[in-house]
Amino acid sequence: MLLTFLYSCTGGAALLYVLYRWLIPAAVQYHGGLALIWHEVIVEPMLDTLTQSTRPQRLLSAVQKNATRGDPCSVVKAIDQFCRSKEWAMNVGDEKGCILDSVVSELNPTTVLELGTYCGYSTVRIANLLPPHAKLITLEFNPxxxxxARQVIAWSGLEEKVQLVxxxxxxxxxxxxQDFGVQTFDLVFLDHWKDRYLPDTKLMEACGLLRKGSILLADNVICPGTPDYLEYVRSSPRYESQYFKSHLEYTKVEDGLEKSVFLG
Structure with a gap:
């Protein structure tokens, strides 16, 4: 009787582990809503409780363990490996990150504004490609x-290029x-609260922070989605807009980046 009970418990635990580790993650790979619920509503709070830490803290530990101090590329690689093999996180990710890299490299900006730092992943990607004496200001609401993010950026060796506010x-x-001495931005990367994309864009226009040729690059415009922002930049005569199809970070769900050139 006892052996039967133990076998049942062991089998049940094994089944739960298989479901948690492989089957459910594989199933939600193709559904954006389910992926976000699984990773952010179920898995993250559970691991926070079990480890008495937070996902950003665990991500930082992965960087400190696996990345070479002063090597931005190794920091990006360590975070991507963590997010693909350990825990999903809403960075721009490796696939869309390549699109971000290409925009930064082509533009070669000297003034960049990032809205939404999170753990510093995209900050490191952008700062690593900036020319000497360029300025990257990144804004993060959550202290x-x-x-x-400050520790991740410092580990990459790029803290002198970045001002995190x-x-x-x-x-x-x-x-x-007034506070940072920047008149206009060559590039703005939007990756914060999705309902802030449109009001913050209009606010930047009103404050004169965009010049003719300034580029707005917006992440997650399909998943979770920013329909009001997309309608605005695609229909406004003040912008020339282009969609780069990709996938929600570390999944097979369609997502993409919207690149919008400010025409003045």
Whole structure:
């Protein structure tokens, strides 16, 4: 009787592990809503409780364990490996990251604004491609995320190129010219709260932070999606917009980046 009970428990535990580790993650790979619920609503809180840490803290540990200090490419690789083999996280990711890299390399900007730092993944990708003396300002609302991002950026050796500012984008954008001495931005990367994409874009316009030729590059425009922002940049005569089809980070769900050139 006892052996039967033990076998049942062992078999049940094995089944749960297989479901958790392989079957459910494979099933949600193709459905954006289910993927976000599984990774952010179920898995992340569960692991936070079990490990008494947060996902950003675990991501930082992976960087410190697997990346070479002062090597930005190894930092990016360590985060991608962590997110593909350990825990999913909403970075721009490796696939869309290549699109981001190509836009940065082609533009060769000297002034960049990033809205939404999270753990610093895209910050490192962008800063690593910037020319000497370029300035990257990245805004992060969550102080816990900002604390991790500072350590990730420092580990990559790019802290001198990056100015990370904590606070709400709606409060900080009007102060940028006065507080940071930047008149306009060559590139703006939008990757924060999706419902802030459109109001922050209009706020940047009103504050004169965009010049003719400034580029807005927006992530997650399909999943979770930013329909009001897409309608605006695609229909406004002030923008010339192009969609780069890709996938939601570390999944097979369609997502993409919207590149919009400000025409003045």
């Amino acid at each position: 816990d995320f900002a604390a991790i 904590e606070g709400a984008s709606g409060d900080l954008i009007p102060k940028i010219k």
